[in-house]
Amino acid sequence: MMEPFTRVVGQDWRARGGDAPLCRRLEAALRIAISSGRLVAGVPLPSERAIAAGLSISRITVRQAMAPLVAEGLVTTRPGGGSTVAGAGTAPKEDGRPSESAPRRQTVLRSHADELMEKGEAVETRLVDRLTGPPSAPEAMTLGLGPGERVLRLYRLHCVDGHPRILELTTLPAMVVDMETATASPAAALADAGLPAMRGVERFRAVALGAVEAGLLELPEGTPAMRVERVSYTSGGRAVEISRAFCRGDGYEVVAALSAE
DSSP: OOOOHHHHHOTTGGGTTTTSOHHHHHHHHHHHHHHHTSSOTTOBOOOHHHHHHHHTOOHHHHHHHHHHHHHHTSEEEETTTEEEEOOTTTSBOTTSOBOTTSOEEEOOOOOHHHHHHHTTOOEEEEEEEEEEEOOOHHHHHHHTOOTTOOEEEEEEEEEETTEEEEEEEEEEEGGGSOHHHHHHOHHHHHHHTTOOOOEEEEEEEEEEOOHHHHHHTTOOTTOEEEEEEEEEEOTTSOEEEEEEEEEETTSOOOOOEEEOO
């Protein structure tokens, strides 16, 4: 049986991290617990509810702290099966690289416009709309935002030869980025704020375009498309950007090189 969770993360975990959000302080404490062996690889973790109750915090705070660890492969989750500290075959080494026995995907974090330009296509990005407002509950949880904080939403079309190819909604924490810089380049705005996105987690899903998305992409409603959802993180594991992109199926491909070396 696992010892009380306050012993795992340390009695003083709240006091560490200065003014960092509570979820980031808990994330740092969990990283230390994993690297020191207090959280043993292969041993199931308590449920979010149990951790929250044991530390007198909310389940949302626990979920926000765990998300970067799951994204990095330090913790694995299964629907209905709880969470487990990754085994030796999947956990990173001390230098942060995956173990040699674990196949890894060789990818580079870049924007959708960059991906199009890499194919030698002339890309024009058009701003459709720019809004600031309160985050949705999932956005607040992902970005670690507290009550009263706001997000900047950018709706942009990435066009090739004057024709829309990708419709992208980018969500950023409004308080840390310059709006004008972010409109031109979200990546540059995050870098200027000292929060450069260094890695990301993407999910791909085939969808039928709704009326609004289809109209902007100049396609009939119901046309099949690829929806790409991305959360980008700093090197320290803070989520700083959410991207939701609708990509025309006739002009988008995914290429990944897998290697066990």
